[in-house]
Amino acid sequence: MRAVVITRSGGPEVLAIREVDAPRPGSGEVLVRIRGSALNRADVLQRQGRYPAPPGAPADIPGLEFAGEIEEVGLASARWKIGQRVFGLAGGGAHAELIVAHERVLAEVPESLSWSDAGATPEAFITAHDALISQALLQRGERLLIHAVGSGVGLAALQLARAIGAIPFGTSRTSEKLDRARQQGLEQGITLGDDLAELGPAVAEWTRGKGMDVVLDLVGGSLAGASVATLAMHGRLMLVGTVAGGRTDLDLGRMLRKRLTIRGTMLRARALEEKARAIDGFAADVVPLLARGTVRPIIDSVFPLERTAEAHVRLESNATFGKVALTVSD
């Protein structure tokens, strides 16, 4: 099969399309013929040599999500039939024509989703659903602040919040992304650069001094510490990314007085059982919304697998709004 291979650490030019051995499904596994996938920040970090693949994942083939057809079923795999349309998460190896997945970490793709949409759905929507609904227990009527609201996860979080009746606010580096996020249901937004001083007054104004019930932080660095100051009593800060830095100053007195929670989360390194739970939650809560069109993946751009290096350039431009998708043809 053909796959995107990281030939050495470096820029997008180190990516090559190579013929590699096709993987074979073991017990409880299925082989999926990939039709759509998408890029994630972790693919870029892996290409740069800064984020090795977890144990069990191919070391040199990136790709954390996919949609495709069941091509072959392994022993003791009774859940899926050949030809069924599925999507799911991978520890790596999804930027390829074929991938092996455990039968329990897949969900059925609704008919209404194209392959390029379906391949760009799992990471953003499972991350947002797991962080906001399963962990932060976001409730109807609560206020949610989404940092980097123009990212794939940010736009999934925005739509899921609206779908359950929560009120989404957001930050972005550009006013253009905020304008586009408003078309997706963003209540209010603010552009934030390195100066975070405007965040507190903006949140106070939007919430009439009450603060945010939940913050979804895809950015990290000093923004994480500044986000703690925006939280209402019993507020929850969900950390899902650290692109802006891995450390922050934390106000412990506020944590106590307001009885706040900070929780870090990531999908990639989870054990099978935990990944299966996250997918089950996604299949139960989010797939019906996707089928009805209540929520949908926002696609920045689509590249064929052969042009994955260009897709990396696009993601690294930081000009993206939504997902950079890949399509895979025979």
Added chain:
Amino acid sequence: MRAVVITRSGGPEVLAIREVDAPRPGSGEVLVRIRGSALNRADVLQRQGRYPAPPGAPADIPGLEFAGEIEEVGLASARWKIGQRVFGLAGGGAHAELIVAHERVLAEVPESLSWSDAGATPEAFITAHDALISQALLQRGERLLIHAVGSGVGLAALQLARAIGAIPFGTSRTSEKLDRARQQGLEQGITLGDDLAELGPAVAEWTRGKGMDVVLDLVGGSLAGASVATLAMHGRLMLVGTVAGGRTDLDLGRMLRKRLTIRGTMLRARALEEKARAIDGFAADVVPLLARGTVRPIIDSVFPLERTAEAHVRLESNATFGKVALTVSD
């Protein structure tokens, strides 16, 4: 009635025993004749003018916990009978002969507990139970690290952990307190001063590199940040005090990779409904253990109400092991 009154901000000498008007129970409330109480760090901070009483609590009478007899029942109060032995929490005003409490924030004192023991029980055991059992969901077999393990809350946490089959470790400023904590069931301990460098290697050795499942931090400051580095996958840091400082540096990358949770908590400023839930949990889980003698308040020293100023001196010495209790006689 007689009460301890803070006559102005300052040292223990600003405390005086004064005759003040007795409070009257309103609807849903009871009047309790206090027989035992105890000191908490918040009493010292309030005396120093650094921690005003919450709305509804007397501004100048300290005291956050009490045990005594029901003296009078207000209108619409059907839960307690005159003469019953109860203990509970107060927003303030418990260093006095009489206090008004809502009938739903009291629990019945087991016969086996003396008044001085009973009065020194609520804050330590409700704080530890609420933080560890209700919030951190500490499980049998999990490892718990308790900072300031010789404190009232620390020793309550230690005993509750043993009672449910968890394994308690601890830190203290002196080896003498650790030795005494070992007699109460501490698995391993380490003395910690301002240099926190020994904490990580000690935890790694005790847990064979796995780390702590839960940390109960009564200290705060840089110890909170250092505690994050001791947590195992899915570890929870419960912040219940900031005596060593209100800020720390936080490693966000570790929060994500290990999927950690930090939560701040305090009892004093809670709404009635939440306080009632905490007391209900204490009555269901902890009072039976107190009745059987499985857990018990560890008393450092007992002072009569008239000598509350001396009790403050004792608490501020930082030489205490367990609670500084007060007794109130007619």
